[in-house]
Structures are given as structure tokens and as C-alpha cells.
Amino acid sequence: MSKWFTHLKLYRRLNLRVTYKTLSPLRIGSSKGKSLFSPVDLQVIRIMLNGRETPYIPGSSLKGVFRSIVETLLKSYSGLGACDMGQCSNERGGGDGDTRDKRLQDAVKEYNNGNLDAKQKIIDILNEYCLACKIFGSNTYASHIIFTDAYPLGNVSIGVKTGIAINRRSGAAKGGALYQVEFVNPGSVFQGLITLINPPNYVTGLILHVIENIINRSMVRIGGFKSRGFGNVNINIEGIDGMVIDDSKLKYIKVGDELKTLDEYDTNVRIVEKHELIKEFIRVWDEYVSKHAC
Numbered sequence: 001m002s003k004w005f006t007h008l009k010l011y012r013r014l015n016l017r018v019t020y021k022t023l024s025p026l027r028i029g030s031s032k033g034k035s036l037f038s039p040v041d042l043q044v045i046r047i048m049l050n051g052r053e054t055p056y057i058p059g060s061s062l063k064g065v066f067r068s069i070v071e072t073l074l075k076s077y078s079g080l081g082a083c084d085m086g087q088c089s090n091e092r093g094g095g096d097g098d099t100r101d102k103r104l105q106d107a108v109k110e111y112n113n114g115n116l117d118a119k120q121k122i123i124d125i126l127n128e129y130c131l132a133c134k135i136f137g138s139n140t141y142a143s144h145i146i147f148t149d150a151y152p153l154g155n156v157s158i159g160v161k162t163g164i165a166i167n168r169r170s171g172a173a174k175g176g177a178l179y180q181v182e183f184v185n186p187g188s189v190f191q192g193l194i195t196l197i198n199p200p201n202y203v204t205g206l207i208l209h210v211i212e213n214i215i216n217r218s219m220v221r222i223g224g225f226k227s228r229g230f231g232n233v234n235i236n237i238e239g240i241d242g243m244v245i246d247d248s249k250l251k252y253i254k255v256g257d258e259l260k261t262l263d264e265y266d267t268n269v270r271i272v273e274k275h276e277l278i279k280e281f282i283r284v285w286d287e288y289v290s291k292h293a294c
């Protein structure tokens with residue numbers, strides 16, 4: 001059975017072409033301070049696109065949202081479980097009490113020094129990580145999912161809200177100090193790509209489940225000011241494409257192909273039209289959960 005969770009071999013790569021549509025104001029702040037040229041105190045994050053400073057959604061923010069949802073989900077199923085934000089790498093074990101991180105680095109060093117037996121050691125250590133770390137990576141473990149930055153599709157309009165600074169201790173208005181917060185208006189659309197590297201079908205199903213059944217049902221919001229209703233976003237899957245390596249040959253997947261299982265918990269998936277395919281992947285994820293339920 002394949003060791004999809006290592007990065008030793010490429011089995012398949014899937015692209016989810018997505019658009020993110022804001023249903024309520026969206027605020028992803030810039031870490032930079034107030035711009036000298038802006039009257040606004042808290043600007044949204046921008047990037048230079050075609051010579052213009054353009055609001056965008058950073059891939060790192062999206063990855064953070066997905067990871068935290070996946071960790072919560074995995075912990076909610078008995079028999080699965082997950083660590084917090086890559087903490088797996090700090091766990092001790094393996095007899096000598098070293099952290100997993102340290103054991104992994106040592107095994108990689110051994111392998112690079114010509115000890116080919118260390119390859120099995122690497123596989124065994126990687127297999128100890130929780131599913132969240134296998135998908136999203138940790139300090140020493142490369143991710144199997146990539147979120148690109150999402151750039152505007154068409155024009156994005158920016159709103160500004162004026163707030164009153166509150167003294168956190170007394171709860172009283174701080175001498176009436178006003179501050180201005182920028183946000184992206186509802187109805188704005190951004191496009192990006194979510195790439196999965198070597199995903200078993202249940203992992204693709206998990207990511208689609210997060211999109212369809214959690215984010216698109218407004219169970220989780222993105223960005224700042226969530227308690228004021230900001231950050232309600234709908235993710236539309238515009239298309240799914242990808243490639244598989246079959247008999248050392250690269251093939252682009254097409255309707256009718258079958259994505260074979262990548263481990264003993266996986267289920268084959270036949271490529272069909274998008275809506276049915278999404279349902280099928282999510283069904284495979286549900287099956288994975290029921291196999292682990294205890």
C-alpha cells in the first residue's frame with residue numbers, strides 16, 4: 001500500500017479551482033501599521049497587482065482556517081483525534097525520549113548519509129503524526145495541501161467603519177477616541193486554487209466536507225470582527241482537475257477514470273461530473289469516519 005503521507009513519491013495531485021464570495025463584510029488585517037497616506041487606522045491587507053494595491057485573501061489565512069476546522073472535526077470523532085497546530089512534532093517517544101521532530105531529523109540525516117534502512121524509520125515516524133499534521137504539515141513535515149492567495153475577480157469595494165476605542169479595563173469609551181476599520185464589502189469575489197498532493201480520496205472528501213458542510217453553512221467565519229457578523233464567506237468549487245502517475249506515466253484525470261485507494265482506509269472514486277463527484281468524495285470521508293468510530 002502506498003505511503004502517501006511521505007513525500008518520497010508523487011502519486012497524484014488534485015486542484016480545486018475555487019472562488020470565495022463575501023456574504024458579509026470581510027476583514028483580514030494588514031500587519032503593517034497605519035500607512036502615511038491612508039486616513040484609515042486598520043487597513044485590510046493588500047498586494048501590488050498590475051501596479052495597483054489590491055485587497056486579497058492570503059493563502060496562509062485560508063490554510064489556518066481549514067486546519068483549525070479539521071483539528072476540531074478530528075477531535076470530535078472518537079477514534080480519530082488530532083494535535084493542536086502541529087504539536088505532534090513535540091511528542092516524545094521511540095525509546096530515547098527525543099521529540100518526534102528530533103527523531104525525524106535524525107532519520108533523514110541517516111538516510112542522506114547513505115543508510116537506506118533509515119527510509120523505513122522515516123516512514124514509521126511520519127505515520128505517527130495525526131491526520132491533521134499529515135495533511136497540513138508541521139515544523140519539519142511538509143504540507144500536503146497548498147492554498148494560493150485569492151485575488152479579486154472583478155472589482156472589490158472597500159467599506160470603512162468607525163468605532164470608538166474602548167478602555168479594556170473600565171469598559172468605558174477611551175476619551176471618545178475614534179478609530180477607523182476597513183473591510184471588503186459583501187458581494188466581492190476572489191479566486192484561488194487549493195492543491196492537494198497525494199491525497200487519499202477520504203482526504204479530498206474531508207476538505208470538500210469542510211467547504212460544503214461547514215464554511216458554506218456559515219458554521220465558521222473567516223478573518224476579524226467575527227463576533228460582529230464579519231467573515232461569512234461562500235466557497236464555490238468551479239472545477240476539479242488533476243493528474244495521476246500511473247505506470248510512471250503522467251495522466252490528466254478525466255470523467256470515467258478511477259482514483260484508486262491510497263491506503264487501507266481509503267475507497268476508490270470514479271470521476272464523474274463535478275456535483276456528483278463532490279458528493280462521492282464526501283461519502284468516502286464519511287466512510288473513513290465510520291471505519292474509525294469506536
Ligand SMILES: [Zn+2]
Nearest residue numbers: 083088130133
Ligand atoms: Zn498532529
